[in-house]
Structure formats: C-alpha cells, structure tokens
Amino acid sequence: MITRRRFTQGTMALGAAAALAPGLAGPARAATLGDDGLYKQDWFVDSFLDMGDDLSEAHAVGKHFVVMFEQAGCPFCRQTHEVNLTRDDYVPYLKENFSIVQLDLFGAREATDFDGEALEERALGRRWLVNFTPTILFFPNDPAAVAGKTGHEAEIARIQGYLPPFYFYHFFEWVRSGSYKEEGFQRYSNARLEEMRARGQTRDTWRLG
Template identity: 45%
Template structure:
C-alpha cells in the first residue's frame, strides 16, 4: 500500500513537472516580470556598455510594459528555457526597461530622460522590444542610432536564441544577413534530428 502511494505520488509529481510550464520570473511592483539574473544598473547606457564588456558580455536592453501578454510569454516560454536562459546569461548583460516608466536614463549622447521619453526618442513602440548595443561606446550617437540589432516582439525559441547568437558572433558585421544565418541554423538542427518545426 505504501509502495503504491509512493508510486502514485511520484507519477503525479512527474506529470506536473512536465505539464506545468516552468515560470522562473516573478511579477514586480511595476507589473513587469523579473528575472533574478537581469542586471540592476543606474541606466547610464555608456556605463552599461563598458560594464558588459568588462564581463566579456554584450549589452541588451528589453522594453516591456504592464499587462503585456507577449512579454509574459517571453518570460514563461523563452527565458525559462534552460538552453535560452543559460546562453543569454553567459553572454549578455540584460537590463529591463519599462515602456511607460519614470526611471531616469542617460542616453549615449548624454541626454538624461525618463524610460518612457527614451522609448519615444528611440522609436520603440512594441513590447517586448530587445535592443542590442555595440561592444564599444560610440561617440555622439543615441541608443537607436548605435543599436546593432533590434528584435521587436517575442518569437519562437530558435529565432529568439539565434538573434542573441548572431549578435554575439557579430553577424551584423558580416555578409550573412540574420535571416540567412537563422535559416542555415534551422536546416542544421533538422538535419541533426533536433527539430521538427520552429
């Protein structure tokens, strides 16, 4: 009897582990999902680029907003996936921005403004929007002008992860466009039997 109860308990625990999505993030007071590995900074873009480089990482900023179902999906389905999360943690310093927030931000051109004014100035209107910055601080440019890539929206796992890989490998400096890079990677995954569909 005890053995059968243990077996049922074990089977139920195993079922729940597979059936329930892994949600690593918590909801903050601002209504945004928080990852414990996101960087907390003074939001000085030049300092953040330098700090990321000192850690042998690249800087990525993520604009989100309260109630954004696509932001929630990004956290619950993508950033909770160990393969995605571990790659990003190892290679990027990620700073979260609130599309309608009032935290102070210092742009690369020296202008000090709020998160919501920065989003307008830089032209970001969708959430989530992930902005990838260069590994060196550019002279006199804004974040939007200096960005090496921008990913508006939450995509499937491989598109999402490939964008981070493409930026880390400085694909934007090479002849292979991101879409070609991504298509090549998907073909390699399928050939290896690791992928049915994106």
C-alpha cells in the first residue's frame, strides 16, 4: 500500500514523468488478500481517511479522487480486482489519473467526511447511501466543490456492482475526460461501442490501444 507521505512526495514526480511516458506507471499486478478480507492493490492510497485531505492531495497532483467501498467475501469485488485491475492495457491509465481510497462497508475505522463529520466506515457508507459492493464513488477534482458537503452531496458519479472491463475503463475515462458534464454514461459508452465495432472488436476481445 502507498502511505500518505509516499503518495504526496512520490506521485508528483511520477505524475510529471508519466505525462511524458504513459506506460511508466508499470504493469498491473495481482491483488493480495488482506487480513480484513479485502483485496489490496499496492497503488491504492493508504491514508488517514480524511476525505477532504485526500481529495486535496489528489488535486495537487492532477488526479481525480475515488472511494471504493468493498466487503469481505464479496465475489464481485474479487472479480473487479482479479479481472479489471489486472489489465495491463488500461491499469497504468488508472494509476496516472486517479487516487483511490478503499473502504470497508462494514469496517470500524474512523473516517472523516468532506463536511468534517467523523464516523466509522460503515456509518459513512450508510451516510453516502452505499448498499452494494463494490461501489466506486467519483468526486470533483476541485476541493472548493466539496467543501462543507457530505460525500453523497459531493459525488459526481458512481459504479454499483461489477462492470466488465470495457465499461469499467470507459466509466473512468468518462469521468476523467469531463464528458460526464455533457452526456450520460450510456450515451458515452454506446459511442465507444460503435468505435470498437468499427475496428472489428467485440466486448470480449476488446483491448485498449
């Protein structure tokens, strides 16, 4: 896992280099199973769970802030890690453009919402109306846009449940590109589907690039 100090010191240099060499973020690696029963990615941010601080730090290095709620024994969480987050064709893009904090939907660690309210992970999940795992929440990359708000008020999009790789990647792209401000994800992904079919690919054979 990446510590807060390593995140703030290391990713600024990495982000600048990655802009010149997008593959620098390295290949995807297999997830490991933690003591809490959640699958871990070594590039996820291990923070003090202060959402406002984490978003500000993501903003400082030009990334979008994302919170991923999971739970032990969740088959769709496992599939997300073992299928989607092992894809060498697009995981470097995720690493370069998103700061992801993992939370346990039934966890008891203290987390601080954007409005300053401190509560356990499980209570934060209820406050944010998270009912399924995985649930992946995306937030604006401007700290001023979330100040004084709850996460539920501040979020700009969410993934609920498992999305196959094609849709998973393009959902992140839809957010990162700012397209979410102009059109819904269904319309955006349909356009990407047409592009894919024009190249003679199917959703099962699709790869980025």
